Amino acid sequence: MTPVSLWNRSFVLWLVGSAQSRFAAALASIALSFLVLHQTGRAGQMAVTLACALIPNLVMPLAGAWVDRIGLKRPLIGANVVRGLLQLTVGGLALLGQQTGQDVPLWVINGAAFLTGLSSSVASPAAGAALPALVAPADLPRANGMMGSLAETMGLLGTFSGGFLVAAFSPAVAILLDGLSFLLMATLLLGVTLPNRPEGQPTSSSLWQDLRAGLRLMRRSWVLTVMPPLVLLVNAAIGPVLVVTPKLMETLGVGPRGYGLFLAMEGAGMLLIGVLFASLGSRLPLRACTLLGFLLSGVAQACMWLWPTYVPLLAASLVFGLGIGLINTPLGTLLQQGVPAAYLGRVFAVLSAVGAVGMPLTLLLVSPLVDRWPLSLWFGLNAVGLALGGAVWGALMRIEPHIPALAEERSIEQPQPRR
Template sequence: MSPLLRNRTFVLWLIGTAQSQFGSALAGIALSFLVLHQTGSAGQMALTLALTLLPNLLMPLAGALVDRWPLKRPLIGAELLRGVLQLTVGGLALVWGEVPVWLVNAAAVLTGLAGLFAGPAASAAVPVLVAPDHLAQANGLLGSVGRGAWLLGTLAGGWLVATWSPPVAIVADGVSFLVMAVLLGWVALPDRPAPPSAPMSLWGDLQAGLQVMRRSRLLVVAPVIALLLNASLAPVTAVLPKLFETLGGAATGYSLFLALESAGLLAAGLVIVKVGHRRAPTRLISLGLMVTALGYAALWQWPVTGVLLPGAALLGFGFGLINIPFQTLLQQQVPQAYLGRVFGVLGMVSSTGMPLSLLLVSPLLDRFPLPAWFGLAALAQGLGWLAWQWGRRPTQPAERVLGAL
């Protein structure tokens, strides 16, 4: 048995993450089809998704606060707030039959604000839960188990939407966030090392995090690639439900696409658990960018169900080879006292691409051929691969970064 699975605290963290991912998958499908069924517009659905992500513009400031607080505080608070919001939207939809779009959008903004703190805090927590030698395996396990739960959630979400209704799935998601909050209460998180200098103003703390990033070529290029890739992913995410409706698949086809994508991510996580400690994260990321570029190109050329579904698994595998090693690479390169700020900056830059892209293209989604957005994503992945080759050149290790501050 892996030493990680004998670590009670890590196992609780693993179970809680899986529970939250399961509920989030349910709500992702439910919210998409709730808005689509009420408005009939892919553009309106894109706007709702954009409002969920727009608060991420403030994530660097949230990351600076995370580095000042005990990690449990932002983690549990975010789970409780998101749970209450989902239960409110789902409950009102069950009672009223339809929820005004403005109310759905308001809940989307508040959900995004809660996620501001959960993202950097969760990424900063892993290095204090496991030994440095087990980071790659821990991230691989978290990625594979989380995506396995997401896979079950997408299958259950499609069934619930088709058999019952979107509000039922949204309520289930709210319950999952509350369960995660309870599990987090049982997790023992050791204190992180203090920063090498005394706390400054919030803006000063943020500048110190940016200085850490400027000292490393990889940390400079990582946000650029994340921005490029998420900006291209946004319209693809928005047009998929409508594309499956034109193909006759509706909610079932869309949920199956997401399930197969999650299966690919799960497979990538298992591969990283097995070989991640023997393979440089930079090489795995490069391979993932190539795989996703080819996957999007195939969907662009052949936008039919027989290609969309296996293409989803290929894309998921590529995403796993990018995202999981990215987590490990940053956790290895960045001192623990700065992890909240660095992950906050990276999360803001990458997430900004999606809402801004959605806001810009939402008026165009219903006017251009849907497969054209796959071609755009393939181009963005290819450009990301080229940028990563530049970023992979030798860079300063974390010790030299610290010494230069």
């Protein structure tokens, strides 16, 4: 049964758990980047580690079908426990190595990244499908805005703290805190009420049949059909930027502290967008906001390419955060409003997996080049990718102004034309 009140117990627990996880994840993202960079001195190795974390997303569509079949709560708790133990292992080894003078073996770091990514491939579709079960449909825009604003507030605190924590102590401390946050999230989830199995869930003999049913559902909408390659394009463009930025900060002489402030400015932009959606909710035009998001983020990346010095980078990072917030929050809300609950796990999984494929493949392809090409050039390439994404979204707005009413499985067994 969908809660009537926005501020119900399950939503509050979900909000608190997600916020503290975001804080710790911000710490760990800085810590892991500089742990690998300090051990190897190579941005290319950072690309390999990030690719190891993202490659398991290839199995996310099947994970989404599995989540739709068994419910949301057990996969979420299990994935958080596994990720917590993995981070505690890497952080503990890094702390021990700090005392003995030995590096954490790269195969351990990359292996933990792979297993963490595998757990995340289960948690991500479950988390994407959870919010419509926690709040009423009319409250989804506000709930997404609150989730985004609180998460980015904690992300800001985490990035500010992470840069100073890594510089003053070591990456190990931040990674250990991230592991503890996963275990805390798993504990909080015990008090969250989620459906064991979504109402209206169709029965089938295999996960593959469930996945095909979800794909048939997506083909009934032009937006859902084109969105996977669109997300693929954007993520493929962003991937290299994630690994060259820490090295660029080292080149500019600002190191972990400067990188933490850079990420904090991006988080501030996303926070402002979250507050905007939390305040105005359904009064905002979701599709137009998404188009504006592509425009702002593309302009920001172009500015980073043209003026790769620290102060302009900070200003552009704020604008980039505004743009990403305007893309992510409306898209998530559109999916939650337009896709039947019984298919949300699969749809979120397909989109996340297809988008994630582009990033590790790009990282593996460019890893030999990131240390040879000018660092700022990658921002320019990212700007081109975002511009293409904006052009595609603008065309979709004209072709399909609204996602059509999507049918349940029994009515999509036969091919149906797009509306």
